[in-house]
Amino acid sequence: MKVLKFGGTSVGSAESLAQVVGILKDNQEKGTPVAVVNSALSGITNLLVEAGQLASAGDEQYKTVLSTIERRHIQMIEETMATATQAQVLEKIGAYLQQLRDILHGVFLIRELSKRTGDVVLSFGERMASYLLSTYANQHGLATEVLDARKIIVTDANFGNARVFFDKTNKNIVNHFASSSKIQIITGFIAATEEGVTSTLGRGGSDYTAAIFGSALNAEKIEIWTDVDGVMTTDPRQVKKTYSLASLSYAEAMEMSHFGAKVIYPPTIAPAMIKNIPISIRNTFNPEFEGTLISSQSSNWDFDVKGISSISEVSLVNFQGSGIMGVPNVPYRLFNALSEAEINVIFITQASSERSISFAISPEDAQRTKQVLEAEFSPELSLHKVDAIEIRHDLSVVATIGENMRHQPGVAAKLFGALGRNGINVVSIAQGTSELNISVVVEKKDLGKTLNCLHDIYFLSDETRLNIFIAGVGLIGSTLLAQMKAQYENLLKEHLKINIVGIANSKQFYFDSEGIDLDNWKALLLEKGTKGNIDGFVDQMVDLNLSNAVFVDNTSSQLVVENYQRILNNSISITTPNKLASSGDFMKLQEIKQTAMRRGVKFFYETSVGAGLPVITTLNDLLNSGDKIQRIEGVLSGTLSYIFNSFKVGTSFSEIVKQAQAAGFTEPDPRDDLNGMDVRRKILILSREAGYQMDISDVAIEGILPDSCMQAPTVDDFFTELGKHDHHFENILKEAEADGKVLRFIACMEKGKATVSLKAVGPEHPFFSLSGSDNIISFTTSRYLERPLVVKGPGAGAEVTAAGVFAEVIRIFNHLS
Ligand SMILES: NC(=O)C1=CN([C@@H]2O[C@H](COP(=O)(O)OP(=O)(O)OC[C@H]3O[C@@H](n4cnc5c(N)ncnc54)[C@H](OP(=O)(O)O)[C@@H]3O)[C@@H](O)[C@H]2O)C=CC1
Numbered sequence: 001m002k003v004l005k006f007g008g009t010s011v012g013s014a015e016s017l018a019q020v021v022g023i024l025k026d027n028q029e030k031g032t033p034v035a036v037v038n039s040a041l042s043g044i045t046n047l048l049v050e051a052g053q054l055a056s057a058g059d060e061q062y063k064t065v066l067s068t069i070e071r072r073h074i075q076m077i078e079e080t081m082a083t084a085t086q087a088q089v090l091e092k093i094g095a096y097l098q099q100l101r102d103i104l105h106g107v108f109l110i111r112e113l114s115k116r117t118g119d120v121v122l123s124f125g126e127r128m129a130s131y132l133l134s135t136y137a138n139q140h141g142l143a144t145e146v147l148d149a150r151k152i153i154v155t156d157a158n159f160g161n162a163r164v165f166f167d168k169t170n171k172n173i174v175n176h177f178a179s180s181s182k183i184q185i186i187t188g189f190i191a192a193t194e195e196g197v198t199s200t201l202g203r204g205g206s207d208y209t210a211a212i213f214g215s216a217l218n219a220e221k222i223e224i225w226t227d228v229d230g231v232m233t234t235d236p237r238q239v240k241k242t243y244s245l246a247s248l249s250y251a252e253a254m255e256m257s258h259f260g261a262k263v264i265y266p267p268t269i270a271p272a273m274i275k276n277i278p279i280s281i282r283n284t285f286n287p288e289f290e291g292t293l294i295s296s297q298s299s300n301w302d303f304d305v306k307g308i309s310s311i312s313e314v315s316l317v318n319f320q321g322s323g324i325m326g327v328p329n330v331p332y333r334l335f336n337a338l339s340e341a342e343i344n345v346i347f348i349t350q351a352s353s354e355r356s357i358s359f360a361i362s363p364e365d366a367q368r369t370k371q372v373l374e375a376e377f378s379p380e381l382s383l384h385k386v387d388a389i390e391i392r393h394d395l396s397v398v399a400t401i402g403e404n405m406r407h408q409p410g411v412a413a414k415l416f417g418a419l420g421r422n423g424i425n426v427v428s429i430a431q432g433t434s435e436l437n438i439s440v441v442v443e444k445k446d447l448g449k450t451l452n453c454l455h456d457i458y459f460l461s462d463e464t465r466l467n468i469f470i471a472g473v474g475l476i477g478s479t480l481l482a483q484m485k486a487q488y489e490n491l492l493k494e495h496l497k498i499n500i501v502g503i504a505n506s507k508q509f510y511f512d513s514e515g516i517d518l519d520n521w522k523a524l525l526l527e528k529g530t531k532g533n534i535d536g537f538v539d540q541m542v543d544l545n546l547s548n549a550v551f552v553d554n555t556s557s558q559l560v561v562e563n564y565q566r567i568l569n570n571s572i573s574i575t576t577p578n579k580l581a582s583s584g585d586f587m588k589l590q591e592i593k594q595t596a597m598r599r600g601v602k603f604f605y606e607t608s609v610g611a612g613l614p615v616i617t618t619l620n621d622l623l624n625s626g627d628k629i630q631r632i633e634g635v636l637s638g639t640l641s642y643i644f645n646s647f648k649v650g651t652s653f654s655e656i657v658k659q660a661q662a663a664g665f666t667e668p669d670p671r672d673d674l675n676g677m678d679v680r681r682k683i684l685i686l687s688r689e690a691g692y693q694m695d696i697s698d699v700a701i702e703g704i705l706p707d708s709c710m711q712a713p714t715v716d717d718f719f720t721e722l723g724k725h726d727h728h729f730e731n732i733l734k735e736a737e738a739d740g741k742v743l744r745f746i747a748c749m750e751k752g753k754a755t756v757s758l759k760a761v762g763p764e765h766p767f768f769s770l771s772g773s774d775n776i777i778s779f780t781t782s783r784y785l786e787r788p789l790v791v792k793g794p795g796a797g798a799e800v801t802a803a804g805v806f807a808e809v810i811r812i813f814n815h816l817s
């Protein structure tokens with residue numbers, strides 16, 4: 001014998017009724033006897049509650065709600081019943097509705113709805129649905145009859161959430177089934193007191209009805225047929241990629257369902273567990289799928305954690321005071337008072353100092369909880385032995401659940417590490433010694449982020465999202481987007497989903513938290529973007545509050561830099577080729593770095609020197625391993641390198657500068673390269689990395705650009721002006737060539753003294769043979785003394801720079817996961 005329970009959506013349409021009959025016939029063919037428990041049609045119980053409330057408030061609108069209930073049932077009859085039988089079925093349902101109408105009219109007149117009457121009102125949902133299901137099944141070749149559970153399940157008079165008297169109930173079940181040969185279609189959720197007064201088993205109670213029958217009948221299995229593929233690893237409304245769990249132990253299922261996994265009503269598990277009857281959660285609309293099996297076996301499962309469950313809205317009560325420390329009866333009085341007031345406690349924690357006890361409750365119980373505790377502890381409150389009762393609202397509980405967590409070091413560390421790196425504040429923590437459940441209370445605004453980042457770290461089998469925000473979609477930014485698009489599928493194979501959530505230029509921005517279409521980002525930004533500056537972009541990024549977030553600054557703007565503190569403070573890492581922060585005000589830079597460290601996120605800027613070349617990481621590796629920097633020397637400008645590698649007597653200097661710009665080597669304003677500013681910034685960045693507290697004014701420079709060029713109002717004017725000085729540059733070149741030398745724009749830092757100048761170097765110099773936009777950086781250190789450590793290669797250009805930024809984005813991801 002199997003007991004099958006069908007939820008509201010399973011009996012709610014013509015299509016679903018056909019599925020249900022299919023499932024019943026399938027069992028019949030296999031020779032498995034079944035009993036069926038069903039819920040009211042989907043949505044009907046809520047409508048009945050609403051109608052009752054309206055009627056008791058004296059609001060005639062209850063009649064409209066009643067009409068909706070009527071229409072739903074009539075429509076079902078018209079869609080599902082054989083035409084010849086429709087009149088008869090309508091008559092029967094009409095009789096139920098007339099009774100219901102009479103009761104609600106009474107409620108309306110006396111303006112009172114007791115829990116007892118409420119249960120009678122609710123009972124119509126299951127009663128009508130059972131009748132329809134049984135009639136439909138009989139019309140399709142099955143032999144069924146309705147069993148009104150009020151004749152069988154005996155409860156106390158705690159209406160709304162009645163307690164079952166199992167001795168009597170079990171006897172009734174066994175006796176009834178001994179004499180019935182047809183398939184029983186049992187009304188879920190409803191029962192009756194010993195006096196025969198209608199009661200209900202609590203919302204979701206149809207599952208419980210199935211367990212009560214299954215247990216009494218020693219069923220081989222209880223199947224809960226619903227509209228999802230079983231219990232999921234977490235709430236699919238909050239996390240995009242969840243998985244259905246093939247199996248759960250009873251203990252895991254109880255924990256999951258207590259903490260909000262809606263697929264099974266928590267009291268259902270106990271009667272099944274006592275008799276060791278497996279419960280299977282199945283999808284009526286996907287009957288081939290095995291769903292989730294709940295049994296005494298904790299199955300093979302590759303992960304430490306089975307599921308992450310949550311309660312989205314709780315309030316946290318803090319009960320504390322000097323007078324409770326070590327007083328043994330305080331917890332008893334506290335929880336006894338709550339229990340007498342029927343206030344359910346979701347979560348409890350007490351620090352070992354015993355000075356305070358915190359517990360979570362439903363927000364609707366908050367006011368009453370305060371009153372109950374103030375009454376119970378009124379003497380202690382007036383003597384200040386207990387502090388005023390504090391209640392915090394807008395909180396959620398997230399529970400990480402799984403039998404494999406037991407005796408497994410590192411599970412909790414992963415959890416708190418991930419929350420910390422993502423800037424999620426943990427308000428309270430609880431873990432039972434069963435080690436089956438670690439629960440944390442977080443702010444409600446962080447619930448989605450918490451579920452997403454925990455799901456990412458515990459279930460790596462699919463994909464982790466890296467949520468990326470890009471300011472600056474010029475040369476570097478657009479190249480980065482193209483590279484990310486090209487690499488998207490390969491990274492997905494490595495379980496990393498590149499999710500570009502926001503893009504911005506100086507005038508507007510565009511967001512899509514599901515990932516901006518990388519084939520179409522330009523049009524989306526220009527045509528659908530919101531007008532606004534970087535502050536607005538950062539506001540929206542912070543508001544989205546996504547986990548695994550990285551901000552990429554591909555601008556050369558100080559306005560963007562001004563936002564770094566705020567971005568890092570919101571636990572979003574930064575990578576940037578923009579030199580303004582790392583070469584700007586020294587104290588501000590220290591503050592930025594400290595914020596990143598405090599928040600456990602990254603502030604990376606490797607591409608600000610030598611573009612994609614590993615310059616800053618190399619320098620840090622030397623320093624971290626105890627080497628001492630004696631001297632740093634380099635050609636640090638790709639633009640100037642290209643210019644002096646291409647400039648030959650007879651060619652025009654200004655033309656070569658234009659070529660460098662067209663090749664994407666120059667700064668947005670090429671004068672930043674030619675006046676040496678870019679190189680000064682770079683040698684300053686390296687000097688600071690080497691431990692010197694220096695500012696840009698500490699980098700001496702011999703400029704090469706005539707003043708008139710610097711004063712030109714626009715970049716175009718600058719080029720015109722530069723053209724007038726072509727002969728000046730040709731003369732410098734001729735002088736160098738006469739000595740067999742080449743021109744190199746060299747930066748040098750030794751013992752905290754930095755200089756930048758144009759030098760003529762001969763073939764003996766290590767910087768003599770460079771080509772294209774090559775940078776070369778030589779580190780002379782205590783360990784690399786005779787022959788310096790040299791990093792060399794293209795140090796500017798869209799592809800290499802964007803690739804360097806991309807690599808840092810991935811490095812940040814590795815740190816986050
Ligand atoms: N080119 C190279 O080889 C290298 C470049 N870099 C650095 O990379 C950065 C980007 O250079 P590149 O791509 O060539 O520059 P571009 O001028 O091509 O692009 C700059 C982008 O930044 C946007 N922008 C400017 N100000 C703001 C602002 N306040 N808020 C939001 N967006 C803004 C611009 O928008 P809009 O179009 O609206 O002005 C544009 O999209 C610079 O810091 C540069 O120093 C570093 C290493 C090598």
Ligand SMILES: N[C@@H](CC=O)C(=O)O
Nearest residue numbers: 637638639666667796
């Ligand atoms: N304009 C810069 C680009 C890299 O920082 C250069 O030419 O090196």
Ligand code: NA
Nearest residue numbers: 606609611613
């Ligand atoms: Na670099």
